[in-house]
Amino acid sequence: MSNSPVTVTLVDDHDLAVAGLECLLKNYDSRVRLVDVRTALAHPDEVDVVLYEPMGQSAFSASMLRNLQAAAEAQAVVFSWAPGDQLPTTAATPYLSKAMTAAQLVVAMEDIVSGRGVPAPPQHTPAPVEAPAPEPAQLRTPTQPSGPAGSRLTPRELEILTLITAGLTNGEIGEQLGLSINSIKTYIRQAYRKIDVERRTQAVAWGMANGLVDEDAAVAV
Incomplete structure (x- = not known):
């Protein structure tokens, strides 16, 4: 040039x-x-x-x-x-x-x-679509399970067992219910005694057997 x-x-x-x-x-x-x-x-x-x-x-x-x-x-x-x-x-x-x-x-x-180069028009690139966040486990409204063990549970204990069956940790349960970790642990111990289990996996199995959550929504911990 x-x-x-x-x-x-x-x-x-x-x-x-x-x-x-x-x-x-x-x-x-x-x-x-x-x-x-x-x-x-x-x-x-x-x-x-x-x-x-x-x-x-x-x-x-x-x-x-x-x-x-x-x-x-x-x-x-x-x-x-x-x-x-x-x-x-x-x-x-x-x-x-x-x-x-x-x-x-x-x-x-x-x-x-x-003649060194002829720029081409840029193409519009749509913004990436973020994948929707996974839906939380579909919990059933806690109802008193039949049988002597279930009948002794308080509404709060039943609620916490339902969340345990759905796979929530103690910390997540505390955040959801507005309770301290120590309070959650106390409710869990009381509930375990009433349903005659010692471990969390046993509590999840009990919750599934008693219809606290759908089977495909339950997560064993």
């Missing part, structure tokens, strides 16, 4: 976009020269790159773009915020994002003119 600056024009319906690009490139006037569309149409042979925004393009801007493309040998380049899969199918393949820094934009336009 010669040492002459890249001559660029922007076809955009919004004056703010044109003013913003001019401000962005002002420190690179030795490498890039921005001209307005009318100047570009008057001297099409001097234009290297025609930037344009295809999203919401007015009929006037579309006409200006066609006239520039017909009169000049400049490379038409999409200049947009939109990702590639949201651009019109007629949009040019070369793409520059409005999110680029001034330095990135200048280098990209120099590369386009020199």
Whole structure:
């Protein structure tokens, strides 16, 4: 590429976009020269790159773009915020994002003119969908089991046995019921004596046998 600056024009319906690009490139006037569309149409042979925004393009801007493309040998380049899969199918393949820094934009336009590379539009990547959290064990409403052992259980002891059968730890049971670990242990000892078991696995088996939770929801500890 010669040492002459890249001559660029922007076809955009919004004056703010044109003013913003001019401000962005002002420190690179030795490498890039921005001209307005009318100047570009008057001297099409001097234009290297025609930037344009295809999203919401007015009929006037579309006409200006066609006239520039017909009169000049400049490379038409999409200049947009939109990702590639949201651009019109007629949009040019070369793409520059409005999110680029001034330095990135200048280098990209120099590369386009020199033939070193033509950026492709980025594709929109949907945010990953998080897997739903596993549902808690489906507990049945504690009901007094039949038999002499079950009939002696207090409602609190029955509730704790139900949670044990569902696989909860003492700490988790305490958090769920708002009780201290020591209180939970006391209730467990009392319940174990009444149902005549000594270990947690035996308590889980007793709870399953007495229908405290569904079998596929119970977890032996």
